[in-house]
Amino acid sequence: MTLIANLVSLHQVDTQARALRSRLEAAERHKTLQERQATQLQTRTDEVRAQIRHHQSAAANHEAESGSVDARVEALRGQLNASTNPRQYSAILAEMKTLQTKRDEIDELALAQLQKAEELQSKLTEIEQQAAERAKVVDSAKSEFNTCRGEVAERLASLEQERTAAAARIPRNELEAFNRAADLYEGEAMAELVTIDARRREYVCGACNMELPAEKYASLASNQDVAVTCTSCHRILFLPQVAATHS
Numbered sequence: 493m494t495l496i497a498n499l500v501s502l503h504q505v506d507t508q509a510r511a512l513r514s515r516l517e518a519a520e521r522h523k524t525l526q527e528r529q530a531t532q533l534q535t536r537t538d539e540v541r542a543q544i545r546h547h548q549s550a551a552a553n554h555e556a557e558s559g560s561v562d563a564r565v566e567a568l569r570g571q572l573n574a575s576t577n578p579r580q581y582s583a584i585l586a587e588m589k590t591l592q593t594k595r596d597e598i599d600e601l602a603l604a605q606l607q608k609a610e611e612l613q614s615k616l617t618e619i620e621q622q623a624a625e626r627a628k629v630v631d632s633a634k635s636e637f638n639t640c641r642g643e644v645a646e647r648l649a650s651l652e653q654e655r656t657a658a659a660a661r662i663p664r665n666e667l668e669a670f671n672r673a674a675d676l677y678e679g680e681a682m683a684e685l686v687t688i689d690a691r692r693r694e695y696v697c698g699a700c701n702m703e704l705p706a707e708k709y710a711s712l713a714s715n716q717d718v719a720v721t722c723t724s725c726h727r728i729l730f731l732p733q734v735a736a737t738h739s
């Protein structure tokens with residue numbers, strides 16, 4: 493086989509391997525993205541749960557404080573009932589009133605904390621629903637990825653072997669040019685040299701559509717063992733009949 497024919501074979505197997513790899517990569521990207529979003533939702537769930545616990549424990553502290561103020565009020569009530577001295581009586585009464593006001597304030601604080609906890613609880617329910625839905629999407633993304641990997645793995649391994657074999661038939665410089673163009677154009681390393689008008693010797697690159705000097709055609713038509721690249725995009729050129737023979 494000529495150099496150009498070998499390059500065309502390499503191009504064909506390289507294109508197929510790239511397509512399979514990118515299919516697999518797309519499935520993996522989708523899976524990773526879904527997993528990341530699921531993790532974010534889980535983190536958010538944990539945060540809201542911690543906030544709820546915080547407000548609940550603040551409310552419990554206020555309730556305990558209110559209880560002890562209340563006990564003090566009850567103790568004073570006992571003293572009040574036993575009191576025979578009017579000055580002592582009014583002093584106890586005044587203290588009781590102060591304590592009752594304080595208790596009411598504490599009760600309001602407790603209530604405010606409980607309300608915050610309740611608001612967060614409905615937010616939590618919402619996030620938990622989102623997390624449950626996301627978990628389903630993650631499961632299907634995982635199974636899609638596994639199916640894709642199962643389908644692709646074997647074919648990809650054999651294509652990569654074929655690619656290695658095809659690459660081994662190309663001299664070093666030409667292989668480097670091929671790899672460079674393949675990386676640059678996502679696998680589209682080769683382009684057809686298109687004849688626009690043979691009589692006027694008008695030729696273009698089939699990939700970038702830029703005009704090609706007639707010498708490029710002359711070289712390729714006369715010697716299939718010399719690689720010719722497009723002046724503009726540097727893809728390796730081939731004549732349509734070469735592709736037809738080997739596809």
Ligand SMILES: [Zn+2]
Nearest residue numbers: 697700722725
């Ligand atoms: Zn070009």
